[in-house]
Amino acid sequence: MEIKRERVGTGGAGSSGSDAAGGVPLVDPRALRVNKHDSKELLRGGELLGATAPASMDGDELERYVHERVLTTTVEKAVAWGRSNSFFPLAFGLACCAMEQFQTAGPRMDIGRFGFEAFRASPRQADLIILAGRVSIKMAPIIRRLYDQMLEPKWAISMGACCSSMGVFNNYALVPADKFMPIDVHVPGCPPRPEGLMHGILKLRKMVQDDPDAGWRERYDARGTEEILRDEQVGPGA
Amino acid sequence: MPDATGLELLAKELRESEDVGARAILGTLHFRGRATLEVAPDNIRAVLASLRERGYTSMMSVHGVDYYPHEPRLGVHYELLDMSSVDRMTVVLRVSTDEPVLDSVTPDGEDGRGWPTADHQEREIYDMFGVVFRGHPDLRRILMPEDYEGHPQRRDFPVGGEPVIFTHNEGESHGVTR
Numbered sequence: 001m002e003i004k005r006e007r008v009g010t011g012g013a014g015s016s017g018s019d020a021a022g023g024v025p026l027v028d029p030r031a032l033r034v035n036k037h038d039s040k041e042l043l044r045g046g047e048l049l050g051a052t053a054p055a056s057m058d059g060d061e062l063e064r065y066v067h068e069r070v071l072t073t074t075v076e077k078a079v080a081w082g083r084s085n086s087f088f089p090l091a092f093g094l095a096c097c098a099m100e101q102f103q104t105a106g107p108r109m110d111i112g113r114f115g116f117e118a119f120r121a122s123p124r125q126a127d128l129i130i131l132a133g134r135v136s137i138k139m140a141p142i143i144r145r146l147y148d149q150m151l152e153p154k155w156a157i158s159m160g161a162c163c164s165s166m167g168v169f170n171n172y173a174l175v176p177a178d179k180f181m182p183i184d185v186h187v188p189g190c191p192p193r194p195e196g197l198m199h200g201i202l203k204l205r206k207m208v209q210d211d212p213d214a215g216w217r218e219r220y221d222a223r224g225t226e227e228i229l230r231d232e233q234v235g236p237g238a
Numbered sequence: 239m240p241d242a243t244g245l246e247l248l249a250k251e252l253r254e255s256e257d258v259g260a261r262a263i264l265g266t267l268h269f270r271g272r273a274t275l276e277v278a279p280d281n282i283r284a285v286l287a288s289l290r291e292r293g294y295t296s297m298m299s300v301h302g303v304d305y306y307p308h309e310p311r312l313g314v315h316y317e318l319l320d321m322s323s324v325d326r327m328t329v330v331l332r333v334s335t336d337e338p339v340l341d342s343v344t345p346d347g348e349d350g351r352g353w354p355t356a357d358h359q360e361r362e363i364y365d366m367f368g369v370v371f372r373g374h375p376d377l378r379r380i381l382m383p384e385d386y387e388g389h390p391q392r393r394d395f396p397v398g399g400e401p402v403i404f405t406h407n408e409g410e411s412h413g414v415t416r
Contacts, residue, residue, distance in 0.1 A: 138383045165402040172390040172398035173382070 077209075083127075083153060084208035087201065090126035090146065091119040095133025097160040097191040104194040104201075116201060123149040128204070130197070131183075134162040137175045144180050148225040155208070157200055158183040161190045182222050240325065242268040248292070249275060257349070258284050267330075274328040279340040282331055286316065286343055287350045294318035294327050297343075297355040302363035306393035310334035312367055316343070316356075333369060335392075342371035366391035 093101055104111050111117050120126040123146045135143060147156060156177075161167030163177040164186045177183050184207060187200035240248060245266050252275075253260040262281035267274040277285045286297075296319040303313035316329040333340055342360055346352045360371045361380040368389035371377055379386065388395055 137386075138381075170398075172395070176402070 080209050084205040085115045086118075087116045087128040087155070087204075088118050088120045088126045089116060089128040089130055090123055090150070091121050092129060092146070093132045094135060094139070095162065097132035097162070100191045100194050100197060101130055101132040101159065104197045106194075109194040109198055111198065111201070114198075114202070114205070123147070124151060126150055127154045128157065128201075129154070130157045130159050131163045131177050132159045132191075134166075134169055134174055135177055136173050140175050140180050143177070147181050147222070149227055151226055152223075153208075155184045155204055156181060157197075157204060158186045159189075159197055159200070160192055161188060164188065240273045240327070242273075245273040245275070248273075251292075252285065252288060255288060258288050272326070272328060274330055276330050276332075279331045279333050282316075282329070283341050283343055283347055283349050285329060286318070286353065289318055289327065289329070290350070293320040293322060293325065296321050297353040298326075300356050300359035300363065302367040302369060302391065304367060304391065304393045305332070311393075312338050312369055314340070314363060314369060335368070338367070338369045339372055340369070342374035342377070344371070344374055347373070365389070368392065 093099075103109060105117055105119060116128075123129070127150060129143075129147055129150065131143065147154070158164045158177045162169055162174065164183075166174045166176055167190055185200045185204045187196055189196050192200070245268050249263050249266045252258045253263050258281060262278050262285055264276040264278055267276065275285070298317040298319050301315040301317070303315060305311050305313055310332040312335060313330060313332050318327045318329065319325070320327070331340065341347075342356070343353045344357045344360060357375070358380060360369075360374055361377060363369050364371060364374075364377055365379040365381050366389055378384065382390065390398070
């Protein structure tokens, strides 16, 4: 069987531009509908409409047909793919960087294109904390507690100069985020533009997909820190 | 603002009044249209009370200053406003770092009503400069953590700051436990 990559045309008479230029025939949109119907019917064992129906195939032909349509992977990779495409960031801002963080979620940049738009108001529902702004030494224990409350798997992005290196506020009041919690991605800038934060999140997505164990969590003692009530702590009727 | 002449007249009036006295007013300063009255730290409540009788009924803010290397080093500025004639007055006092103690103007004292505005601002001056306000209802740190040592806005306090942590010097970080 020969496989061709073909452009999907509109099917109209006036839109045969690629047809004239490259001589490639346009796909009839109705064929897509037939394929969709057939794939449903394959699961049900019903009657197929398409010309390449595997019902009549057997042997090598059927095997090749399956190879061309089935993607194999590992469970870990499939899970990482799912995780990396649906971060639930914590709705949490510290200073001016938070304005850019809002913009990232806004319609102009639209972080929802990648599936990261569900900002959660509780750390227990979030798996990504974006430290957007200055971290004062009074705020640091609170942030560490928020991070500890997030359930695994969890990631952290340090956004902007202040919480990575304290930027222009390198004085008695501030503390860099690396001092008290593991940071997966540092986004530089003062503040970073929404594109910058988006780039950082996409870098994190790549990290999660590739799962490079940099040992951050172990070095910062940040495994198993979730605050969970054990069964014996929860009274009857709770 | 009272002009330079008006400021002198006000200072004279206060010096001759019974409840303030001549020793309370250390001097006057009229600079760039701002009238400033320098007073002795012990008399701050009496001065502010008599200024309130003269129309300066609103305290806008209280500030701390470190005049290092001049002595006495620490200063406290009270910014008053006469809201009916839109007239401002600054009252300044100086205390030394050896004994940075003066009366708080927050609570209602024997000499009259207090100034509720000064509550948090005196706490901030205590936090940042270490000036102790005697009689303040709740004198504790307001910005820095409660277990913080030192008063960071004093001029001889180190600026501080942290070295930036990269992977190569990560072991020097407090956050890394192993």
